[in-house]
Amino acid sequence: MRYDQSKEKYQGVFIAAPTPMHDDETLDLPRLRELIRYYCEAGLGPGNCVCTILGAGGEAMHLDEAERRQVAETAVEEARGQIPIFVGVGHTRTRTAVELARHADEIGADGLQVELPYYFAATPDDAFAFVSDVAEAVECGIGLYPTPWASGLQFERSLIERICDAMPNVVGLKWSHASVHHWFEVIEEFGERLSIVQNMGPMMAPSAFMHGARGYVSQPVTAAPRQNAQIIQWLQAGQYDKALPWLRIVEDSYYKLLFEGFEAGCRGEGNFIKTAMDSVGFPCGPARLPNRRLSESLRRKYAEWAKGINELMPQS
Numbered sequence: 001m002r003y004d005q006s007k008e009k010y011q012g013v014f015i016a017a018p019t020p021m022h023d024d025e026t027l028d029l030p031r032l033r034e035l036i037r038y039y040c041e042a043g044l045g046p047g048n049c050v051c052t053i054l055g056a057g058g059e060a061m062h063l064d065e066a067e068r069r070q071v072a073e074t075a076v077e078e079a080r081g082q083i084p085i086f087v088g089v090g091h092t093r094t095r096t097a098v099e100l101a102r103h104a105d106e107i108g109a110d111g112l113q114v115e116l117p118y119y120f121a122a123t124p125d126d127a128f129a130f131v132s133d134v135a136e137a138v139e140c141g142i143g144l145y146p147t148p149w150a151s152g153l154q155f156e157r158s159l160i161e162r163i164c165d166a167m168p169n170v171v172g173l174k175w176s177h178a179s180v181h182h183w184f185e186v187i188e189e190f191g192e193r194l195s196i197v198q199n200m201g202p203m204m205a206p207s208a209f210m211h212g213a214r215g216y217v218s219q220p221v222t223a224a225p226r227q228n229a230q231i232i233q234w235l236q237a238g239q240y241d242k243a244l245p246w247l248r249i250v251e252d253s254y255y256k257l258l259f260e261g262f263e264a265g266c267r268g269e270g271n272f273i274k275t276a277m278d279s280v281g282f283p284c285g286p287a288r289l290p291n292r293r294l295s296e297s298l299r300r301k302y303a304e305w306a307k308g309i310n311e312l313m314p315q316s
Contacts, residue, residue: 002139002140002141003111003139003140003141003142003168003169003171004141004171005110005141006086006110006111006140006141006142006143006169006171006172007141007171007172007195009046009047009050009084009110009111010050010084010086010111010141010143010171010172010195010197010214010215011047011048011050011195011197011214011215012044012047012048012049012050012214012215012232012236013044013048013049013050013215013216013218013221013228013229013231013232014049014050014052014174014197014215014216014217014218014221015039015044015049015050015051015052015218015221015222015225016052016055016056016057016058016217016218016219016221016222016269016273017035017051017052017053017055017057017058017075017222018035018057018058018059018222018270018273018274018277018284019032019053019054019058019059019060019063019071019270019284020032020035020284020285021284021285021286021287021288022285023285023286025285025286025288025289027063027067027070027071028284028285029070029071029074031284031285032071032074032075032078033074033078035222035282035284036051036075036078036079036083037078038225038282039051039083039222039225040079040082040083042225042226042229043225043226043229044083044221044225044228044229045082045083045084046081046082046083046084048229048232048233048236049083049084049221049228049229049232050084050085050086050110050111050143050215051075051079051083051084051085051086052086052088052113053071053072053075053085053086053087053088054068054071054072054087054088054089054113055088055090055113055115055145056269056270057219057222057269057270057273058071058088058270059269059270059287059288059291060088060090062270062288062291063288065096065099065100068100069100069103072085072087072100072103072104072107072109073107075087076104076107076108076109077107084110084111085109085110086109086110086111086112086113086143087100087104087109087111087112087113088112088113088115089101089104089112089113089114089134090113090114090115090116090117090145091117092117092118092119093117094117094129094130094133094134097114097117097130097133097134098133098134098137101114101134101137101138102137102138104138104140105137105138105139105140109140110140110141111140111141111142111143111171111172112134112138112140112141112142112143113142113143113145113174114131114134114142114143114144114145115145115146115147115150115151116130116131116146116147116150116151116153117130117151118147118150118151120152121151121152121153122151122152122153123153124153124156124158124159124162126153127151127153127155127159128159128162128163128166131144131163131167131170132163132166132167135167135169135170138169139169140169141169141170141171141172142167142169142170142171142172143171143172143173143174143195143197144160144163144170144172144173144174145174146173146174146175146176148178154177154178155177156182157182157185157186157189160173160186160190160194161190164190164193164194170194171194171195172194172195172196172197173186173190173194173195173196173197174197174199174217175187175196175197175198175199175200175213176198176199176200177200180200183200184207184211187208187211187212187213188211188212191211191212191213195214195215196208196212196213196214196215197213197214197215197216197217198213198215198216198217199216199217201252201255202216202218202247202248202250202251202252202255203244203247203248203251203252205235205243205247206235206240206243206244206247209235209236209238209240210240215232216232216235218251219254219255219258219269219272219273219276220250220251220254220255220276220309222273222276222277223273223276223277223279223280223282223306223309224250224276224280224309226313227246227250227309227312227313228250228251230246230313231243231246231247231250231251234246246312249308249309249312250309250312253305253308254276254305257272257298257301257302257305258272260298260301261294261295261298264295264298266292266294266295266298267291268287268291268292269291270287270288270291271286271287271291271292271293271294272294274286274287275294275298275299275302276302276305276306278299278302279299279302279303279305279306280306280309280310
């Protein structure tokens with residue numbers, strides 16, 4: 001089954017890939033091709049990463065359907081099996097999500113990332129029906145991404161079990177929960193049925209791997225691919241003492257700046273990721289409004305962050 005291949009690929013560091021744009025906010029597809037090659041040349045590929053395109057970091061909610069298809073086609077074509085591509089197909093309308101999912105499946109994406117619709121708070125039955133409609137439309141594997149901050153629904157064990165029992169091509173779970181105890185319980189209980197990726201913050205990655213998780217979510221990996229290739233190697237080998245200081249410098253320091261920006265009144269993901277890309281000399285253009293450019297003060301701090309991560313692994 002094709003979804004078994006998706007499950008095997010659903011591991012490693014999960015790249016929240018940005019969508020490159022020109023200064024006028026139109027898509028820069030040649031730059032997207034360069035970005036995919038940039039990841040591959042840094043040592044990321046099958047077994048140690050998943051490149052997630054058209055998620056929140058990729059500003060999917062600010063792209064129209066035709067643009068989303070263009071981005072998916074470009075990424076899959078450029079990857080050519082060198083790096084797993086999972087395509088975000090979340091949408092506020094079920095029919096559109098299904099159409100985007102079918103398109104990604106048909107062009108050969110390695111899998112899908114499925115988030116619930118936002119705006120109206122979902123119920124467990126709403127969530128089950130939405131995921132089921134997408135799952136029935138495709139042959140590739142699906143990674144579930146519960147986003148309670150957007151959908152209003154916190155996934156619980158009973159809903160995860162119900163989905164697993166009914167949908168064999170749901171193969172992965174990008175997992176966070178308000179209760180750390182429940183978070184660990186789900187990793188331990190469903191770790192065989194699902195490939196689980198931790199999304200509770202970088203410093204939780206070693207504990208998650210100890211309990212059976214197979215990956216971690218990262219925004220900064222897109223600007224620090226070589227450093228994260230080293231981090232995931234240590235985590236997969238159980239060398240947590242080596243991974244922890246690098247997680248603190250590369251990952252945790254990035255997120256502290258992100259939350260500093262939040263507190264200063266600037267929200268988003270793509271605008272922070274693209275600032276990090278600017279800082280390492282791989283600009284991907286602006287984020288689309290309403291995601292605003294970060295303050296000059298915060299941009300200088302990201303430049304300092306970039307200097308620090310480069311000192312870990314200087315360019316040869």
